Amino acid sequence: xxxxxxxxxxxxxxxxxxxxxxxxxxxxxxxxxxxxxxxxxxxxxxxxxxxxxxxxxxxxxxxxxxxxxxxxxxxxxxxxxxxxxxxxxxxxxxxxxxxxxxxxxxxxxxxxxxxxxxxxxxxxxxxxxxxxxxxxxxxxxxxxxxxxxxxxxxxxxxxxxxxxxxxxxxxxxxxxxxxxxxxxxxxxxxxxxxxxxxxxxxxxxxxxxxxxxxxxxxxxxxxxxxxxxxxxxxxxxxxxxxxxxxxxxxxxxxxxxxxxxxxxxxxxxxxxxxxxxxxxxxxxxxxxxxxxxxxxxxxxxxxxxxxxxxxxxxxxxxxxxxxxxxxxxxxxxxxxxxxxxxxxxx
Numbered sequence: 278x279x280x281x282x283x284x285x286x287x288x289x290x291x292x293x294x295x296x297x298x299x300x301x302x303x304x305x306x307x308x309x310x311x312x313x314x315x316x317x318x319x320x321x322x323x324x325x326x327x328x329x330x331x332x333x334x335x336x337x338x339x340x341x342x343x344x345x346x347x348x349x350x351x352x353x354x355x356x357x358x359x360x361x362x363x364x365x366x367x368x369x370x371x372x373x374x375x376x377x378x379x380x381x382x383x384x385x386x387x388x389x390x391x392x393x394x395x396x397x398x399x400x401x402x403x404x405x406x407x408x409x410x411x412x413x414x415x416x417x418x419x420x421x422x423x424x425x426x427x428x429x430x431x432x433x434x435x436x437x438x439x440x441x442x443x444x445x446x447x448x449x450x451x452x453x454x455x456x457x458x459x460x461x462x463x464x465x466x467x468x469x470x471x472x473x474x475x476x477x478x479x480x481x482x483x484x485x486x487x488x489x490x491x492x493x494x495x496x497x498x499x500x501x502x503x504x505x506x507x508x509x510x511x512x513x514x515x516x517x518x519x520x521x522x523x524x525x526x527x528x529x530x531x532x533x534x535x536x537x538x539x540x541x542x543x544x545x546x547x548x549x550x551x552x553x554x555x556x557x558x559x560x561x562x563x564x565x566x567x568x569x570x571x572x573x574x575x576x577x578x579x580x581x582x583x584x585x586x587x588x589x590x591x592x593x594x595x596x597x598x599x600x601x602x603x604x605x606x607x608x609x610x611x612x613x614x615x616x617x618x619x620x621x622x623x
Contacts, residue, residue: 460500
């Protein structure tokens with residue numbers, strides 16, 4: 278399998294060369310170290326983050342105007358990713374060096390001895406200073422999100438048009454929502470908090486969010502989930518760098534990366550049964566069908582929110598892969614909630 282954390286060197290050679298030139302000339306602004314994932318399965322820890330030019334961002338508020346939110350979006354997407362930066366990791370008695378790829382991303386699978394598995398609770402990250410690189414901060418510390426045992430279920434959920442109203446099938450509406458709203462003014466589908474609290478036993482069971490949104494939206498999605506009382510969990514987004522010139526592509530394009538990321542989660546937590554939630558607007562039904570084929574008896578149920586007129590063939594193909602009442606095609610989250618209460622052990 279080609280894991281989702283394999284570096285993607287084929288993206289924008291011009292942007293990569295330009296960022297390297299800025300670095301060599303010492304023209305990069307102060308740099309920001311962003312940590313996205315620090316998850317462990319009891320034996321290993323996977324870390325992922327990136328280095329970008331730092332930008333000053335105000336806290337979101339439900340009082341912000343569309344213009345203020347637009348300016349915040351411009352700041353979020355204006356910075357350049359930083360390739361070939363050196364990151365130092367410290368964990369337990371070990372240290373490791375990572376080099377950012379052409380998207381400014383870095384990732385690594387850390388392995389521990391039996392004695393260290395219980396002791397290591399935090400990972401420390403630092404951007405190594407060099408000519409042309411000025412770190413915004415020193416060491417950044419993150420707690421490991423340990424999931425050491427299988428739970429009765431884990432939820433793997435899409436985000437756009439599944440949790441958050443995004444209008445992903447309409448580029449104009451999607452772009453306007455993206456640039457004019459913030460984490461406090463974006464709207465969830467009615468009942469999402471109650472539904473996800475039910476499925477996760479009020480946050481006791483793990484939940485993972487896998488989306489085609491880009492990493493620039495990581496903080497917005499995290500803050501949105503927290504503000505709307507939707508159970509928090511690791512967020513896995515699309516690696517391709519989005520900037521002001523191609524912001525309209527955010528959330529679009531090829532969705533194969535979602536299959537890679539879900540497969541990674543299935544392999545990283547090999548004894549865990551999962552429940553999949555998505556929508557029919559893009560390719561979730563086909564991606565989830567493939568996961569069921571690759572991991573027989575590991576998928577408890579699937580919920581698909583119907584975005585537009587149903588496609589009988591798509592529904593039939595997915596319905597054949599699980600027992601009756603384990604695939605639900607719903608128009609509202611309320612329908613999904615009622616179905617779960619009736620057909621799932623919660």
